[in-house]
Amino acid sequence: MTALLDVTDLHKTFGSGEAETRVLRGLSLTLAKGEMAALLGPSGSGKSTLLTILGTLMKPTSGRYTMLGRDLASADERALTEFRNRHIGFVFQFHNLLPDFTALENVIFPTAVREGRESAEARARGRELLVRMGLAARIDFPTAKLSGGQKQRVAVARALMNRPELVLADEPTGNLDRESAMQVMDLIAEINREEGTTFLISTHDEKIADLCRRQIVLGDGVVTG
């Protein structure tokens, strides 16, 4: 399979002197296009830090990171923002929707912010995604009125809005009941299967990890399995 992203000898250190914390210690990893991988590991193993770096929200202290042939470790902030908008989607543990906006407005945000307007095409794509997420009756609902599971499905739809090659999900089911968690995972698996979107899902839940075709285990800042 073709590699989507490749990280080599990735280091991330926070603080300095006595307060220095080395979170990633020479981590190397390759993700292929269309993979659905679970990222496992104990707390403090570097899962969230790795996802943040892969999501171009943070730069590594050292090491190489390339995705779609672009060197992202040395790119400037403006280029990273644009790259992130076009190629990477995020699903957070606490959905992180914009509270004063409707479900549809949240979903189309990544496209609207790039185009500078809410185009008819974007609205159509947003509606289609929400219908696919089983939220046809909640399209124009304020997100504050949605249940936790519904919010997380809106967050998944938003992550998919710009048809990104990679979706990074940090404990996407960590705040949901079992039924809602399985609904969200089924949707992720369906999107991965049908559209070939690559998913990297950080989780503590073995059952969620079992739904992924690959498990990547982190320990002490490196891939251990």
Place this chain on the structure above:
Amino acid sequence: MLYALKIATRYLTASKAQTALLVLGVAVGVFIFIFMSALIGGLAEFIVSRTVGDISHVTIEAEERDPAVLITGEGHVLAVIEPGGSRTATLSEAEAFLPLMASVPGVVAVSPQITGAGFLTRGGQVAQVSVNGLEPGRESAIVNLRSYMVEGSERLGSGIVVLGESLAEEMSLRLGQTLRLQSSGGASAVLTLGGIYDTGNGTIDGSSVFVSLATARTLFALPQGVTRIEIKLSDVNAAGPIAERISALTGLDAVPWTDGAEQLMEALDAQAQTGYFLKTFALITIVIGVASALLLSTYRRRPEIGIMRAMGAGRAFVIFVFVMQGALVGLLGGMSGAALGYLALLPFPPREAFEPGTLPIDITQGSYGLAITLTVIGAILASILPARSAARVDPVTAIGP
């Protein structure tokens, strides 16, 4: 950036009470700005109209000629004709320019006059007076005599004199009585008292008498020409440029009223400066209010800013969202304050009807457009600091685990 405008609008409408308070605060600042503009402007208008409303706004006076001298071939001065007490200088050809002066835009009235000193006598009583010869029909062109008449008429027919109430009381004069007016040159005329006025100005009421131009010609031995031309303008503040224009057109020395009113101009200037200070403080209050409210909003919306940044919103987009909020608050507050100010000023009488004892507020000098424009600019400037702060939000720490 229509989308940034939409987000800004949504943020403002999402916190209606907070936004309403913020807009109200700005509106109050704008209200103060407008009220002060109308008050300071109205006050200046009132002072100027009361001070110079009844005087000539542009005056052309005959220039005294240099004394005639008799000089020998060697340059010795043999004889000098000293200037006499009576006015001899005249604007002999100036009357030809009267229609031209009247046609200058802004000129309301042109009054050719013969003025000089004289003595008013009745029986054993004598009073030194200032004689003003006016054209019949133009008696109220400069000093609005008609509005000040307490007895008789201001009409200056042949052999008629009109004088002030205090002078009439001093000399125990009644309407219809005859009296003698003697010029400083010695010529005299017997005149009938046709009208008594009361301007409220002690100097005019106690020492000015008005006669027809023909009577003045006889008194001052001026068969032709005039000694003075007084011009009244629709806008007293335009006296300088109009005087220059009249000088350019006629070649005569036209003097605006401001040339002899430095103290008044200084007082008006000081008053205007006070107004500027007060208005500046009102604007500073607006800027501080908007800046602090938006800074608070920036802090409260940190997680949302982080989400937007994570979803691909650039720093410029975030800045624009917050600057737009400032602009919208400024616009709404500015317009509300302007409307509020206009409504509050409506009950005050128009400037034509200013009365002593009331606030001379001029609704037309509220500077509404300026107030709104400055408020929007101020609010935008005030939002730059919060906007920059918002753009610096680190999405990782803002979203948090």
